[in-house]
Amino acid sequence: MSFTRRDLLKTTAGLGAASMAPSLLGGRPAFAEDLKYTPEEGAKLRLLRWSPFVKGDEEQWLANTKKFTEATGVEVRVDKESWEDIRPKAAVAANVGSGPDLMMVWFDDPHQYPDKLLDVTDLANYLGGKYGGWYDGPKDYASKGNQFIGIPTATIGNAIVYRESWVKAAGWSQFPTKTDDFLELCKAMQKSGHPVGFTHGHGVGDGNNYAHWLLWSHGGQMVDKDGNCTINSPETMKAIEYAQALYKTFIPGTEGWLDVNNNRAFLAGELSIIANGISAYYTPKNDPAQAELAADIRTTNLPIGPVGKSIELYQVTSTVIFKYTKYPNAAREYLRFMFEAEQMNQWIEKSAGYCCQTLKSYAENPVWKADPNNAPYAKASETLRPNGYAGPLGYASAAVMADYVLVDMFAEAVTGAASPKDAIEKAEKRINRYYRV
Known part of the structure; x- marks a missing residue:
């Protein structure tokens, strides 16, 4: 393989860029194992999620959010809506271009407005690489090809x-x-x-x-x-x-x-x-x-x-970041923090079998063996069949379900x-x- 001086210059330039401060790389350091986004100065976030049916789910999510604020200084306001209201509110926010920075949405809803959502592929690949990979069903709901337009958050078993x-x-x-x-x-x-x-x-x-x-x-x-x-x-x-x-x-x-x-x-x-x-x-x-x-x-x-x-x-929820957010790095860092083991394991455990993991490593969480009644929900992410079967996920499958x-x-x-x-x-x-x- 020939290697020209021009190739050498390109390569060394790329290595130089990779060694720059995180702020010059959109707040992200070069190595995936050290992935961390630097929130924008003065960043504040608003997350809209569905109303909980399990008290421990909401309490632990809010506790983890408080830890994030204490660690970064970024305030996060967490609002909630009824399950039936999440879908129309997400569609309005996407099309109007204003509303919460992040939302927990249902099934293949991200495919209804993919061009309105922030690309979170780097974050999804980092989390997947660190925690055993994503289960296929939740991953498909939150991605198009190799691009992630959301982060698969949980499967609520039935x-x-x-x-x-x-x-x-x-x-x-x-x-x-x-x-x-x-x-x-x-x-x-x-x-x-x-x-x-x-x-x-x-x-x-x-x-x-x-x-x-x-x-x-x-x-x-x-x-x-x-x-x-x-x-x-x-x-x-x-x-x-x-x-x-x-x-x-x-x-x-x-x-x-x-x-x-x-x-x-x-x-x-x-x-x-x-x-x-x-x-x-x-x-x-x-x-x-x-x-x-x-x-x-x-x-x-x-x-x-x-x-x-x-x-x-089964019911899959993904967390999306809208492109209109003023604080994309803060939003990405919030999701990274919430999916790291210290926070995610606590959330799954406190959800008491309600929120099934979307990352394979978390299948070892002790909650699944804590009560025999939890067992039918333990493999929801692993065994689910996606909406719109046997066709591809996309605008049509999401719209028919909606x-x-x-x-x-x-x-x-x-x-x-x-x-x-x-x-x-x-x-x-x-x-x-x-x-x-």
């Missing part, structure tokens, strides 16, 4: 949460693992006076998780690998027929539920079985007045359908607002509006 004594009283010594048996259990629970309930409303987490499980467990999919709509299929029809049968065992009103409703109904003793994060167990576990309820709660993964294997969506197309299809069919055939055809038209753009 599992069956049930009252063990009521299930046994209905004649089931073991919780069923197959969808056909599960339907029979739900019928038995209804007859015993302890009905079940799954979210058919616009719940960002519970509504989407349930709808996708129904579809995927029966072999259906929204689009193929090329993005062609495949929702109008025999598999989708079977998923709807199964959903209709299950719906007959439900407590009334689930078509209007948001993410908070099934938690409340379950904790009030109105329901025997729901699909939820660990929060439905965490709340009574940490309330002495509900100790008896907590002792009766068990969790397990959702039943396996005709497809023959466990397939779950429009609740699958959720509405099932809700219309089970409530009788539309026939199964009409509900599928309507969903097909709505999907094509986005995928044919």
Whole structure:
């Protein structure tokens, strides 16, 4: 290989630049293992996140944020919004060009406005290299090709949460693992006076998780690998027929539920079985007045359908930095700090199984073995199936989810607002509006 004087000059110039002070390199030193951003003078940040369902999650996030401020002098204001309000507020901020510096957003939302988000590839590669790499699902939600447009922050697992004594009283010594048996259990629970309930409303987490499980467990999919709509299929029809049968065992009103409703109904003793994060167990576990309820709660993964294997969506949240921020280095440094082991391990542990790690090294966190009820949530980041399967993630997949197309299809069919055939055809038209753009 020839090596010219010009090549030598280029190389030495590059080495000279790499040895400059961090402030001359956008606040970043040369070596990834020493990655640290120098916040801008007078920097102040605002983070908007979703409202917590687990007290320990919020408390530890705020405690870690306080440590960051003490270490850097950068004040960080942390605001929160309901889960359903995060998506529209993020879209408005991105398109208007003002609002919080950082936001915790859902699923593939970053793909709706990638040009409005700060490139955080260096930071993501540093964290991935240091902590065992990113799980593929969360990584795909926060990246386009090799470019990261967000930092995968957590996967909020979804599992069956049930009252063990009521299930046994209905004649089931073991919780069923197959969808056909599960339907029979739900019928038995209804007859015993302890009905079940799954979210058919616009719940960002519970509504989407349930709808996708129904579809995927029966072999259906929204689009193929090329993005062609495949929702109008025999598999989708079977998923709807199964959903209709299950719906007959439900407590009334689930078509209007948001993410908070099934938690409340379950904790009030109105329901025997729901699909939820660990929060439905965490709340009574940490309330002495509900100790008896907590002792009766068990969790397990959702039943396996005709497809023959466990397939779950789960809920992924990524933290994005908007390009309009006045303090990009401070924002990057805040995320770096929050993802380092001393802070991240504490957050995962205090979240009590609610926030599953997105970096592989944190799978060793002791929280996953601290309580048997945590186990169904431990591998959420590892096993999830991304939204928009089997097509690519992008604007179309994010927009279809934001429009609740699958959720509405099932809700219309089970409530009788539309026939199964009409509900599928309507969903097909709505999907094509986005995928044919």
